[in-house]
Amino acid sequence: MIRLVDVEKSFGTQKVLNHLNLEISNGKITVILGRSGEGKSVLLKHIIGLMRPDSGEIWIDDQEITGLKPRGLKEVRKRFGMLFQEAALFDSMTVGDNVAFPLREHTRKDEAGIDKLVSGLLREVGLEGIEEKMPSQLSGGMRKRVGLARALALNPEIVLFDEPTTGLDPVMTDAIGDLILETKRKFDITAVVISHDIALSAKIADELAMLHEGKIVEKAPPGAFFNSSVPVIKKFVNVQKFSLPSRDDELANHHD
Amino acid sequence: MFKLINIIGLSITKILSEMGRMVLLFIETLSWVFRPPYRPFLIVKQLEFVGVKSTLVVIITGLFTGGVLALQTYYGFKMFSAESLVGATVGLSMTRELGPVLTGLMVTGRAGSAMAAEIGTMRVTEQIDALSVLAVNPVEYLIVPRVIAGVIMLPILTVLSDFLGIAGGYFVGVNLLGISSGAYINKLIQYVDLSDLYNGLIKAACFGLILAFVGCYKGYTTSGGAEGVGKATTQAVVMASAMILVADYFLTALMF
Ligand SMILES: Nc1ncnc2c1ncn2[C@@H]1O[C@H](COP(=O)(O)OP(=O)(O)OP(=O)(O)O)[C@@H](O)[C@H]1O
Ligand SMILES: [Mg+2]
Numbered sequence: 001m002i003r004l005v006d007v008e009k010s011f012g013t014q015k016v017l018n019h020l021n022l023e024i025s026n027g028k029i030t031v032i033l034g035r036s037g038e039g040k041s042v043l044l045k046h047i048i049g050l051m052r053p054d055s056g057e058i059w060i061d062d063q064e065i066t067g068l069k070p071r072g073l074k075e076v077r078k079r080f081g082m083l084f085q086e087a088a089l090f091d092s093m094t095v096g097d098n099v100a101f102p103l104r105e106h107t108r109k110d111e112a113g114i115d116k117l118v119s120g121l122l123r124e125v126g127l128e129g130i131e132e133k134m135p136s137q138l139s140g141g142m143r144k145r146v147g148l149a150r151a152l153a154l155n156p157e158i159v160l161f162d163e164p165t166t167g168l169d170p171v172m173t174d175a176i177g178d179l180i181l182e183t184k185r186k187f188d189i190t191a192v193v194i195s196h197d198i199a200l201s202a203k204i205a206d207e208l209a210m211l212h213e214g215k216i217v218e219k220a221p222p223g224a225f226f227n228s229s230v231p232v233i234k235k236f237v238n239v240q241k242f243s244l245p246s247r248d249d250e251l252a253n254h255h256d
Numbered sequence: 257m258f259k260l261i262n263i264i265g266l267s268i269t270k271i272l273s274e275m276g277r278m279v280l281l282f283i284e285t286l287s288w289v290f291r292p293p294y295r296p297f298l299i300v301k302q303l304e305f306v307g308v309k310s311t312l313v314v315i316i317t318g319l320f321t322g323g324v325l326a327l328q329t330y331y332g333f334k335m336f337s338a339e340s341l342v343g344a345t346v347g348l349s350m351t352r353e354l355g356p357v358l359t360g361l362m363v364t365g366r367a368g369s370a371m372a373a374e375i376g377t378m379r380v381t382e383q384i385d386a387l388s389v390l391a392v393n394p395v396e397y398l399i400v401p402r403v404i405a406g407v408i409m410l411p412i413l414t415v416l417s418d419f420l421g422i423a424g425g426y427f428v429g430v431n432l433l434g435i436s437s438g439a440y441i442n443k444l445i446q447y448v449d450l451s452d453l454y455n456g457l458i459k460a461a462c463f464g465l466i467l468a469f470v471g472c473y474k475g476y477t478t479s480g481g482a483e484g485v486g487k488a489t490t491q492a493v494v495m496a497s498a499m500i501l502v503a504d505y506f507l508t509a510l511m512f
Pocket of ligand 2: 162
């Protein structure tokens with residue numbers, strides 16, 4: 001279980017996380033929604049110890065990580081995989097070397113074994129045979145999927161996804177949704193997913209949480225969440241839900 | 257008046273806190289030099305990078321500095337009929353002073369700046385965070401190989417520079433100005449000690465340490481996107497060059 005207790009974080013005078021409390025259950029997919037710039041990426045970076053809170057506690061199972069020394073933090077991180085919002089691929093390495101990086105660093109597999117794993121991982125994200133390409137030769141969506149392959153390489157227990165599908169076409173978005181569900185089913189991972197995509201969230205989430213003004217204002221299973229009476233959630237959900245029917249109306253009008 | 261004091265006070269605090277951060281990072285870097293994982297492959301890559309980037313410019317500066325030294329001292333010494341000392345003067349100046357310092361400054365401009373730009377780009381594109389998340393210490397992975405390469409490569413480049421300076425001086429003195437070849441070489445051997453060469457190389461190793469570490473430090477602490485990377489690069493060159501000249505004074509005072 002991941003537990004954030006009373007976490008505060010400011011940048012200069014700007015308060016981003018404000019007495020935030022959140023519990024994320026093991027073996028579930030928790031989707032965090034929130035407006036742009038609300039601090040979702042900052043929240044994710046706190047969970048994996050890339051940022052330290054000004055005050056508050058962050059628990060990964062029974063370990064409090066805000067006070068950990070680099071060595072302890074490193075051990076905790078070996079349980080994690082993370083997909084960055086902009087993928088953060090190493091641009092001096094080929095795609096294959098990027099995905100192989102964690103395997104070379106933390107396993108004793110030989111090169112042949114690593115090659116096989118890498119091509120398997122790339123196949124799963126729908127990018128077979130691009131091992132020799134450089135990250136700069138890829139589209140944004142492709143980079144993201146390579147980042148996903150790299151994050152999953154070591155079969156982590158907990159995976160953090162920062163907007164895994166932003167910038168992908170709808171078909172690919174659906175495929176990545178399936179991949180997240182599949183990974184969870186196969187490896188029983190705990191997943192924290194940041195997303196703006198209501199359809200994807202509804203498809204994959206066991207739990208949804210809304211970040212607003214530095215706090216989690218609602219956390220519930222999909223059914224309860226989408227019917228929540230919290231104004232920001234209503235707005236967030238409705239804007240996306242009604243964009244489709246209204247366009248259908250337009251089409252219908254055209255036919256008349 | 258108060259405002260002025262305030263500004264001075266603030267900039268002193270800023271300088272002190274930057275120095276503190278530098279010292280801390282330096283200690284961390286040193287602590288990783290003799291601790292595994294050792295990364296011979298990365299060190300070789302950096303040796304090649306520093307060497308290849310800088311060889312041509314070191315050749316040109318060495319040759320022409322030696323040439324101009326011969327030209328300048330020839331006219332001075334001619335007044336005392338001491339033209340035969342040109343070789344010794346060129347030799348001493350190059351090995352003790354100009355070889356290491358000019359090489360240090362040139363490599364700062366070529367390789368130190370490139371280190372700052374490369375690591376700075378990795379910082380602003382979250383590649384350094386990605387390293388941490390993959391449980392690889394970025395100081396150990398990025399900074400240590402570069403600093404080691406700087407310390408090893410600068411003395412090698414300095415030998416090249418010393419040698420070419422003496423050769424350039426020979427060409428100008430003997431072939432253009434008509435000093436006898438025997439006199440140039442005899443006086444050179446008579447006055448230039450092996451210890452002059454060694455001390456120059458120790459200086460060069462220190463300059464290599466300075467330029468690589470400052471380049472890495474500026475890159476590592478970059479913030480603010482592409483603009484920040486540009487700033488870090490310029491600052492790395494200015495700071496490393498100034499530090500090399502200051503260090504040169506103190507090393508000279510200690511050695512000779
Ligand atoms: N390293 C930092 N230094 C200063 N301010 C920061 C830093 N990181 C984030 N912020 C600020 O914190 C706020 C939240 O940023 P964050 O990246 O978490 O937003 P987000 O919710 O992920 O938005 P988006 O959906 O657009 O990705 C922003 O206002 C941002 O300016
Ligand atoms: Mg974000």
